[in-house]
Amino acid sequence: MIHRLAVFGATGDLSARYLLPALAALRAAGHLGDRFQLTCAGREDWDGERFRHWVAGRLDRHGASWPADARKAIVACTRYRRADVTDPAEVASVIAGDGPVAVYLALPPAVFPAAVTTLHDVGLPPGSRIVLEKPFGEDLDGAVELNRLLADLVPEQAVFRVDHFLAMTTVQNVLGSRVANRVLAPIWNSIHIAEVEIVWDESLALEGRAGYYDGVGALKDMVQNHLLQLLCLVAMEPPISLDERELRDRKVDVLRSVRPLTEKDAVRRTRRARYKAGRIGDRPVPAYTDEEGVDPGHHTETFAEVELELDSPRWSGTVFRLRSGKALGHDRKEVAVRFRPVPHLPFGNSGDARPDVLRFGLEPEGLTMDLMGIGSRAQTLVPLTLTARMDPPGLPAYGQVLLDVLRGDAALSVRGDEAEESWRVLTPVLSAWSKDLVPLQEYPAGSDGPVPPRRDAPCSA
Template sequence: MIDRLVIFGATGDLSARFLLPGLAALRAEGHLGDRFQLVGSDRSDWDDGQFQSWAASQLERHGGGLPTDARKAVVASARFQRADVTDSADVASVVAGDDPLAVYLALPPALFPSAVTALHRAELPAGSRIVLEKPFGEDLDSAVELNRLLAELVPEEAVYRVDHFLAMTTVANVLSARLANRVLEPLWNSTHIAEVEIVWDEDLALEGRAGYYDSAGALKDMVQNHLLQLLCLVAMEPPVSLGERDLRDRKVDVLRSVRPLTDDDVVHRTRRARYAAGRIDDHDVPAYVDEEGVDPGRRTETFAEVELEIDSWRWSGTKFLLRSGKALGADRKEVTVRFRPVPHIPFGHGGEVLPNVLRFGLEPEGLALDLTGMGPHARTFAPFTLTARMDPPDLPPYGRLLLDVLTGDPALSIRGDEAEEAWRVVTPVLSAWERDLVPLQEYPAGSQGPS
C-alpha cells in the first residue's frame, strides 16, 4: 500500500469537500496507518502550519461527522510545499524520494497535459500512480493526446481516471441486482425491457462554478462521463469476474456498441436548454446568463438529454435515455428500468395495468419496484410498490476511490480506451450542437425543464 499522497491543487474545493473527508474516513476505518503522509501543493505561499490549519477547518466543515481523532490524524500527517505544477523543477522537488507515491491532480482539466509533462520530466519513483478527475480531455482529440502523454509517464494500470459515481453504493447495487439475482438477469434484455432512463436532475443552480462549468456544460460535465458510466453498468454483459480487466473490457464493449448518431438523429433524439430566471423553494435564481462568470456568447447548456440505442443481441430495440439538468424544480437522481407490458390480461376489464418499473435511487440511495396487484374490489387492479433502503456504506465515494488508488485496485477507474470511446459517443452531438442544428431552449429555474 502506498503511504504518500501528493495533491496538486491541494487548497481547492475538491480537496476541501471530498479528498480530506475521504482520507479521514479511511483513517477512521483503519485503512491509513501512522506512516501515511499527505503532501499538499499549489501556488499558495503557505507553510505546513497554515495548510494544517486550513485542512482542520475544512474537515470540521465538510467532515464534522467523522471521528475527531481520525480528522486530527489526517491533519497531523499533512505538510505543504509550494509549487507550480507546470514547472518540472518545482514538481521534481515535491515528488522526490525513492518510495512510490500517488499523485492526485486536483486541477482544472486544461492543466492536465502540462502537469503530466512536468511529472514525466520530474521522473516519478517506480511504482507510483497518478489520479485525474473528470472530464478527461475536452474532446476526442485531446483525450487521445492526454492518453499518449500518460503512457509515457506510467503504465496504464497505474493511471486512475476517477469517477466518484462508480464508488456509490447504489451503482454497485445495479450490478449486484442483475448478476446475483436469478429473478432479474433472465429479464435483462430488450425482450422484456422497453426503456432505461439514467437521470441526474438537481435543484442546484450554478453555485459559483462558472469557471469550470461554463466551458463544459451539462453534456460534457455529466453525460459524457458520469451517465455513460452508469449506462455501461446497466447494459454490460456479465463479466467473468469483477477484476479490473474483465469489468473494464465489458464496459468498453457497451460503448463500442452504441449506435453512432447522425445529424438527423441528433436533431430528433437530443435536447439542450439553459435555465432562465425563476424561483427554487424560497429563493430567487437569476438566469444562467446573468450568473457571475458566465459568458453568454458560449451558449452553454445547463440541461442535456440524449437518446441512445445499443447495437447488440441483448439490447436491440431498447431505448436508453440519458438526461441531466440544473436548477430544476426537484431532484431526481436515479436509474429507471421500464419493462414492457405483459402480453395478455386474463381478468377482463379490471382497470389499467401499468408496466413494471424498477428504480435504483442514486441520491438518496434506495431501490423500488412498481408492481400491479388486486384492488379492493373483485377483478380490479391496483398498483403497489416494493421499496428497500440501502445500508449506509462504510466509506464515502471518495474514500472508496482513494483506497483503491493507495492499494492499487484500478477496477473502478476508467481505462484509456474507455475514455476515448465515451468521447466518440458524444462527439456527433457536440458537433451538431455547435452548428446549432438543435435549438438552445430555455426553462425557468424551478420548473421541470424545457417543454
C-alpha cells in the same frame, strides 16, 4: 500499498468537499496509519500553518461525521507547497520523498496535458500512480493525446481515471442485482425492457463553480462520464469475474455497441438548455447567464439529454435515455428500468395498468419497484410500490476511490480505450451542438426542465 499522496489543486472545491473528508474516513476505518503522508499543492501563497488551519476548517465543515481524532490525524500529516504544475522545480518539491507516490490531479481537464508533461520531465519514483478527475480530456482528440502522454509517464495499470460514481454502493448494486438474482437475470434484455432512463437531475444551481462549469457544461460534466458509466453497468454482458480486466472489457463492449448518431439523429435525439431566473423552493435563483463568472457567449448548457440505442443481440429495440440538469424543481437521481407491458390482462380496469418500473436510487440510495397488484375490490388493479432498504456504505465514494488508488486496484477506474470510446459516442452530439443545429432552450429555475419533444422517430440504422 502506497503511503504517500500528493494532490495538485488541493485548495479547490474537490479537495475541500470530498478528498479531505474521504481521507478522514479512511483514517477512522483503520486504512491509513501513521506512515501516511499528504502533500498538498496549490497556487495560493500560504505557509504550512495557514493551510493546515484551512484543512481543519474544511474537515469540520464537510467531514464532521468522522471522529475528531481521525480529522486531527489528517491535519497533522499534511504539508503544503505552493506550486505551478508547469514548473518542474516546484512540481519536484511536491513529489519529493521516499518510495512511490500517488499523484492526484484535482485540476481542470484543460490543465492535464501540461501537468502530465511536467511530471514526465521531473520523473516519478518507481511504482508511483497518477490519478485524473473527469472529464478525461475535452474531446476525442484531446483524450487520445492525453493517453499518449500518460503512456510515456507510467504503465496503464498505474493510471487511475477516476469516476466516483463507480464507487457508490447503489451503482455497484445495479450490476449485482441484475446478475445475481434469478428473477432479474433472465429478463434483463430488450424482449422485456422497453426503456432505461439514467437521470441525474439536481436542484443545485451553479453554486460558485463558474470557473470550471462554464467551460464544460452538462454534457461533458455528467453525461460523457458518469452517466455513460452507469449505462455500461446496466447494459454490459454478465462478467465472468470481477477482476479488473474482465470488468473493463465488458464496459468497452457496451460503448462500442452504441449505434453511431448521425447529424439528423443528434437533432432529433438530443436536447440542451440552460436555466433562466426562477425560484427553487423559497430561494430566488438568477439566470445562468447572470451568475458570477459566466460568459454568456459560451452558450453553456445546464441541461443535457441524449437518447441512445445499442446494436447488440441483448439490447436491440431498447431505448437508453441519459439526462442531467441543474437548478430543477426537485432532485431526481436514479436509474429507472421500464419493462414492457404484459401481453394480456383479464381485469376490468386493465386500461389503467402501468408498466413495471425498477428504480435504483443513486442519491439517496435505495431500490424500489413500481408494479400493479390487486386492489381492495376484486378484479381491479392498483399501483403498488415495493421498497428495499440498503445498508449504509462503510466508506464514502471518494474514500473507496482513494483506497483503490493507494492499494493499486484499478477495477473501478476508467481504462484509456474506454475514455476514448465515451468521447466517440458523443462526438456527433458535440459537433451538432457547436453548429447550433440543436437549439439552446431555456427553462425557469425550479421547473421540471425544458418541455420534452414528441418521441416518435427511431434513431437511424
